[in-house]
Amino acid sequence: MSVDEKTVRRIAHLARIAVTDAEVPHLQGELNAILSFVEQLNEVNVDGVEPMTSVTPMVMKKRQDGVTDGGYPAKIVQNAPVTEDSFFLVPKVVE
């Protein structure tokens, strides 16, 4: 499978990465090089094979459902580009 320019733009939008017109052909070439490299996986017979979900057999660790940490909002927002009263600020989403 290979991707065309329109698909490159669609993927970029899904990935929330702005791309310029000049970048699109380069990205297309690079993505197609990778896609053609992974094409060989189609040679493998995977009938009846379970997809891997956990690389080492392990039971998910559980803990009591309770608050174990927190209470320091200033620390949480200290690295944010824009904040107000311990809230993260984003551009207006709902009109």
Added chain:
Amino acid sequence: MTELTHLTISEARDGLKAKTFSATELAQAHIAAVEKARALNAYVLETPEKALAMAKASDEKIARGEARALEGIPLGVKDLFCTDGVTATAGSKILGNFNPPYESTVTQNLWNDGAVMLGKLNLDEFAMGSSNETSAYGPVVSPWLRRDDSGSNSLGTVLRSARDSATNTLQGDAGLLSKFRVPGGSSGGSAAAVAAHLCLGATATDTGGSIRQPAAFTGTVGIKPTYGRVSRWGTVAFASSLDQAGPIARTVRDAAIMLRSMAGPDAKDTTCADLPVPDYEAAVTRGVKGLKIGIPKEYRVEGMSPEIEKLWQQGTEWLRAAGAEIVEVSLPHTKYALPAYYIVAPAEASSNLARYDGVRYGLRENGKDIADMYERTRAAGFGREVKRRIMIGTYVLSAGYYDAYYVRAQKIRTLIKRDFEEVYAQGVHAILTPATPSAAFGIGEKGSGDPVEMYLNDIFTVTVNMAGLPGLAVPAGLDSQGLPLGLQLIGRAFDEETLFAVGQVIEDAAGRIALPQPWWA
């Protein structure tokens, strides 16, 4: 006496204990070496004040007879580990001046054992790369030169003048710059710093070969432990089902000492195994008598360099001579590991890196609405390789392609793991392979047109991550140009001890590699 920076961790530990020198003197010697080696660009951030404060505390501990396992040992930290109050970049511009208010479990474990932090080490952006050239803070240059290029002091001058003081990128004639070798990646800063004597050991991480390939390129020892042996908490995530932290050091024993401190159960990482950590250092002298070592025929890839082939054969002979039984084994799905990795790893990366959106930390580029803000922020903050991988990951996870790519790759991963299980079920204790398909290449030499050319570096290492197994890279010789080459040992899950035992036999047989003289200083 040996220069303080040229000691191994075990020698430094003995010297500190015997009070031959102090932790402060040891830290000072390293701080001076780091300053003189800025042209290599191994450190993205030096923390000399922190190092001296930690060394002072270590000296007090030693004076009271309370020295811990790594008391006073100066280490470098790959800048993928969050360290409380010290900026973390992950080699990316998108993290801006991110200053984590918490400490990763790995680094906390090291400080709890008395280690001293010299600074943060350069890496490929978000650990995505095999040459350290994707770092947003400029490429690391390996301390190694080809034999024909070494011996002249002029390359030190060339390097210092090529380094742009604002961006740390290399500017100048591409032909001249290609004389400099890459240190490998993504833990290129870690490997270069250890090889150039800018720390006694370093933390590193490995998602597809990022500890073992740079270790092999720089004549150092690196181990990627079993998935779950070391906590991932507080380490910037790339591909969560593959990422694992480990040490890079100058000897097998040093790697064993460091791993023991780094590893262990952690309630903050649900994938971290609740298993006790063995005394790895005790394992290094076990030898290989009675061990069965597998040689996988599928690693004899088409077009393999005769030098690598010879090195591999030599390693086999060394182990046989030391009493191991050598058997040929088959891992039939080997060739599919790398393509499957280039689906699984980008898929996980596209998900993990969704958090860099200009809201909670790091860079923000304003836009006309929130989606535009996200898109501009991520376009400005991520480098080319990272964008490429996020986009591949987004594509293979998108509606209509998920089964054809992602599910198929995860099925192939099951087959890769099964290959190893069948070999281990035959009584094989460890597997010997080359670590890399070649010695270190030149800066700017690979991957500019076709990203796959660079990806092929990980052909021997990536299988190990896909199967969650431990892998150790150990220096085994030099190529015809005088550059180091490494062998890889692959072990059973949670049996790093055998890798240290076998690795020590190779180190003893090969002899410790003489690391380069400081032409950069």
